[in-house]
Amino acid sequence: MIPSASIRSAACGLLFLCLCACSAGTAFAPSAVFAPSPSGGRTPTQTPSGATVADPAATTASAPEPAPSPRERPLYRIEAVLDTLLTTGGNGGMMSLTVREEVTYTNHSAESIPGLVLQFEPARRSELFELLSLSANRASQTAPASIENGQLRIPLDAPLAPGETVWLRLEYRRLIAQEDATIGWNDYQIVLGDWYASFPPYREGKGWLAHAPGKVGEHLSFPYADFDILLDVQSDTAYRVAASGVSEAGGTPHHFLFTGRSFAFALTTQIPFIRTAGNVEILGYTRPHYEAQGKIIADIAARSVEIFSERFGAYPHSRFTVLESELPDGMEYDGLVFLNPDLFPDYTGNGADYLTAITAHETAHQWWYGRVGNDQAIDPWLDESFAVYSELIFYERAYPSLVDWWWWTRVDRYPSHQCVDHPIYQFTRFRDYVDTVYLRGATMLHALRQQMGNQAFAESLRELQSTGLGAVMTSADVFRIFQAHSAVPLYTIWDAYLCLPPPHG
Numbered sequence: 001m002i003p004s005a006s007i008r009s010a011a012c013g014l015l016f017l018c019l020c021a022c023s024a025g026t027a028f029a030p031s032a033v034f035a036p037s038p039s040g041g042r043t044p045t046q047t048p049s050g051a052t053v054a055d056p057a058a059t060t061a062s063a064p065e066p067a068p069s070p071r072e073r074p075l076y077r078i079e080a081v082l083d084t085l086l087t088t089g090g091n092g093g094m095m096s097l098t099v100r101e102e103v104t105y106t107n108h109s110a111e112s113i114p115g116l117v118l119q120f121e122p123a124r125r126s127e128l129f130e131l132l133s134l135s136a137n138r139a140s141q142t143a144p145a146s147i148e149n150g151q152l153r154i155p156l157d158a159p160l161a162p163g164e165t166v167w168l169r170l171e172y173r174r175l176i177a178q179e180d181a182t183i184g185w186n187d188y189q190i191v192l193g194d195w196y197a198s199f200p201p202y203r204e205g206k207g208w209l210a211h212a213p214g215k216v217g218e219h220l221s222f223p224y225a226d227f228d229i230l231l232d233v234q235s236d237t238a239y240r241v242a243a244s245g246v247s248e249a250g251g252t253p254h255h256f257l258f259t260g261r262s263f264a265f266a267l268t269t270q271i272p273f274i275r276t277a278g279n280v281e282i283l284g285y286t287r288p289h290y291e292a293q294g295k296i297i298a299d300i301a302a303r304s305v306e307i308f309s310e311r312f313g314a315y316p317h318s319r320f321t322v323l324e325s326e327l328p329d330g331m332e333y334d335g336l337v338f339l340n341p342d343l344f345p346d347y348t349g350n351g352a353d354y355l356t357a358i359t360a361h362e363t364a365h366q367w368w369y370g371r372v373g374n375d376q377a378i379d380p381w382l383d384e385s386f387a388v389y390s391e392l393i394f395y396e397r398a399y400p401s402l403v404d405w406w407w408w409t410r411v412d413r414y415p416s417h418q419c420v421d422h423p424i425y426q427f428t429r430f431r432d433y434v435d436t437v438y439l440r441g442a443t444m445l446h447a448l449r450q451q452m453g454n455q456a457f458a459e460s461l462r463e464l465q466s467t468g469l470g471a472v473m474t475s476a477d478v479f480r481i482f483q484a485h486s487a488v489p490l491y492t493i494w495d496a497y498l499c500l501p502p503p504h505g
Contacts, residue, residue, distance in 0.1 A: 068104050068137075068165045073259070073470075074199050074225040075104040082267070084190065084235035087175075094128075095176040095185055101196055102169045109204045112159035115140075116166065117151055117208040119220055121194035122183065124150035128175040136168035151210055152197055170197060180326040188287055189325060190239070192265040193333060198222060201373070201472040209472075211377035216433040217424030219377040224470035227258040231265065239267035242285060242321045244335035260316070261370050264333035266323050273298040277305035280315050286324040286341075293344045297322050297359050304363035307397050308390060311458065312367045313465040320366065322359065330358050332365035351399035357391050357410055364390035372468035378423045379475060385420060385441025386461075392442065416440045419499035421475065444497040451493055452486035460485045475500070 079100045086093035099122075107113050116136070123129045134145060136154050143155035152170075160166055174195070176185055182193030200210040201223045211219045232253035233239060241247065243265050245258030256263070268285055275282040275298045282305065284298030301322045309315050317335050325331070325338035339358060347355040364387040374382035388410070395406045416435035418426075427433035449457040460482045468477065479502040483490055494501035
């Protein structure tokens with residue numbers, strides 16, 4: 001929970017909810033990048049939840065707007081200004097990111113949604129965050145919005161019925177510290193990973209799949225969404241802009257149109273290595289003294305995209321980017337992944353190294369996380385077990401003589417006897433989490449393959465990808481699809497590895 005005092009400081013600009021009519025559901029026509037709104041001018045009032053809301057008497061009503069049209073997916077229209085000129089702060093030099101965001105969301109569930117919840121990671125570091133404005137067309141006039149524990153909660157005037165659409169608009173400023181984080185910078189790279197407010201998936205009977213962080217693992221989950229983003233970079237440094245999507249033709253600001261699971265940026269002074277995998281452009285980025293590793297990660301990523309596209313279904317974007325980064329181990333976003341340089345010194349160049357395996361693993365997340373999503377906090381095995389097993393599929397095709405090496409080096413020497421389907425909150429040590437969810441999960445999938453046969457197993461993976469494209473899958477989906485392709489029951493395997501196996505029968 002964000003302390004009340006921190007919220008008061010962070011939201012010193014203003015946080016207001018105005019009840020007005022809806023925005024039109026027309027295609028987004030981006031304007032010039034905005035000039036950030038000045039903070040101040042209104043005195044925040046403390047609410048019981050710890051958030052701050054502008055004095056309602058000081059809020060002017062907006063002119064009525066047409067109701068938004070329903071959308072197949074959430075739409076994020078974002079204008080962002082990144083200023084890399086360092087300012088003095090308590091944690092040293094700070095860059096700044098100012099964001100104006102509009103989100104349109106349609107309730108595609110069969111139940112009414114009582115209020116909105118957005119994942120709002122920029123606000124988790126309240127000492128670096130300032131909310132400038134917030135409005136929503138269906139916001140409650142009596143219950144205030146709140147920001148707590150990296151979540152933005154907006155009560156509605158009435159539940160959002162099935163098929164109804166809501167919009168919200170917010171503007172905020174986030175200082176960027178020099179740190180190895182999903183919003184951070186160092187001497188060669190600026191990372192903007194979890195930098196915008198996003199809806200989590202909504203699941204009937206459970207509500208929003210919005211979770212607190214654990215000691216290990218990822219807690220954020222995302223529905224497929226449409227993105228229309230303008231990024232203006234104000235800098236004296238000639239940064240290359242790596243992103244989940246490909247910038248539209250033209251100069252600055254950079255304009256991105258993208259449909260996918262998430263959208264991340266990395267601004268870098270690293271050197272690029274370009275490959276192709278069919279119609280997909282592969283970009284690898286490393287610092288100059290890691291040129292050999294830069295070439296190999298681009299090569300492995302390209303080969304992985306080829307193999308996984310053949311086995312699981314086509315990679316859905318025109319570009320895939322892999323960057324050296326100080327984020328721990330590897331970190332995936334849709335269309336863009338990061339690899340820590342700790343993987344670089346031991347690379348062999350012949351495939352028998354962690355750099356090759358982890359590059360294949362992070363590439364596999366473009367299918368197990370990107371194409372098909374999951375509740376990453378509660379069901380992390382639904383992406384991590386499959387991503388590890390995809391490493392084996394890669395080695396079987398690219399380096400068949402190293403399959404035994406892969407089993408021992410990657411999996412067998414790290415035994416675990418815990419349930420593969422534990423949530424992230426079950427673990428306090430990263431090693432235990434990896435050994436169980438990642439590695440024992442891969443062992444479970446291999447047992448399924450041996451039980452049902454290679455063809456049935458391969459067909460199951462491909463159907464998971466075809467039916468789950470753009471969706472958020474559950475363990476029940478996996479059980480159903482695997483059993484449908486198997487000529488023999490699979491209960492003994494599920495029972496041996498899972499705390500919550502499917503019922504028999």
